[in-house]
Amino acid sequence: MENNNVPKHLYFYSVGLSYKKADAEVRGQFSLDAVAKTRLLEQAKTEGIESLIVTSTCNRTEIYGFAEHPFQLIKLICDNSNGSVDAFQKVGFVYKNQEAINHLFRVGTGLDSQILGDFEIISQIKTSFIHSKSMGLANAFMERLVNAVIQASKRIKTETEISSGATSVSFASVQYILKNVEDISNKNILLFGTGKIGRNTCENLVKHTKNEHITLINRTKDKAEKLAGKLNLIVKDYSELHLELQKADVVVVATGAQNPTVDKAILNLKKPLLILDLSIPKNVNENVEELEGVTLIHMDYLSQLTDETLENRKLHIPAAEAIIEEIKEEFVVWMKGRKFAPTINALKDKLNAIKASELDFQSKKIADFNEAQAEIISNRIIQKITTHFANHLKDDDTMVDESIEWIEKVFKIKAS
Secondary structure, three states: OOOOOOOOOOEEEEEEEEOOOOOHHHHHHHOOOHHHHHHHHHHHHHOOOOOEEEEEOOOEEEEEEEEOOOHHHHHHHHHOOOOOHHHHHHHOEEEEOHHHHHHHHHHHOOOOOOOOOOOHHHHHHHHHHHHHHHOOOOOHHHHHHHHHHHHHHHHHHHHOOOOOOOOOHHHHHHHHHHHHOOOHHHOOEEEEOOOHHHHHHHHHHHHHHOOOOEEEEOOOHHHHHHHHHHHOOEEEOHHHHHHHHHHOOEEEEOOOOOOOOEOHHHOOOOOOEEEEEOOOOOOEOHHHHHOOOEEEEEHHHHHOOOOHHHHHHHOOHHHHHHHHHHHHHHHHHHHHHHHHHHHHHHHHHHHHHHHHHHHHHHHHHOOOOOHHHHHHHHHHHHHHHHHHHHHHHHOOOOOHHHHHHHHHHHOOOOOO
């Protein structure tokens, strides 16, 4: 990858951690809520970072941006989360230039998702870019790259079947409940937390269990009421959580709280209870498993469930990768063009200056000199010359930096 209209000591990096090497507890330490993301971007501006986006989901926390050294970006994550540099070094990754571009494409198109074909991450990337742009932290390179990833995501979703069937942890959790809880349509289900995962899980529960005993609780009650209104469900106050836990047969916890909300101290059980914790950080204390009859399942386990649907999705990976390569190639062509365009423009200016001087000289020397005709011919020659140079610089085998340096040296020009 070439650096584009940025100082040569800056490189494009992707740094972060994901479910691949970091378990839920570690990912929780590095998670960034909305306030932390804004604080991170403000710190980046203060520290001279010119362009970056940051994403933080239940499965990953990552930064894509320009820096002299990746530690500048790693520091931003650690300074604004509960994670440490030592912990990051054990589970984190650093990709540079072309590898960083490749990684963003795979993440944004669902190929790097914990459940293959899960496209929820692309909306996070869009939101992250808009946030960065609003704060003046998204340059033309970043905008073009994000748009290319969005385009690839749309095409893969519509042109392949990689997202057919189940698409998220939300569905996997409902699938687990259906397989492990008998007579689920008559059980009491409690959903605690109505964020994106909570909403998706709730919709899947209603669709697949035919259960009319689903209760919603959210810290902000009006959010739960909006969801309940659409699905004809029951809403209870957050203050009644401990009471509703006693009634439930199945509890799905999907909150954004930074510390556990459910632990054995608030459980007073008289029957078996299945708890699914879909939160990052974990929101159910593992001490609940000390109680007889309690089964605790975390999203990491749900994500490992493999079924025929997921196996079938793998068959569509080559088609998805072909689409990525096609769009990525277009991006690389644009990227190269953006790099050498100033040199081609400077070359054109130099040739036009030579032309103007020569036409002036010949008009004085030749009596019947046809300046208009000479102008047309000269312009066509200049266009052909600059096109030859541009085609050379576009060639995949061309060493762009060296060629630009050579052109500027031979023609004594300096691109702005």
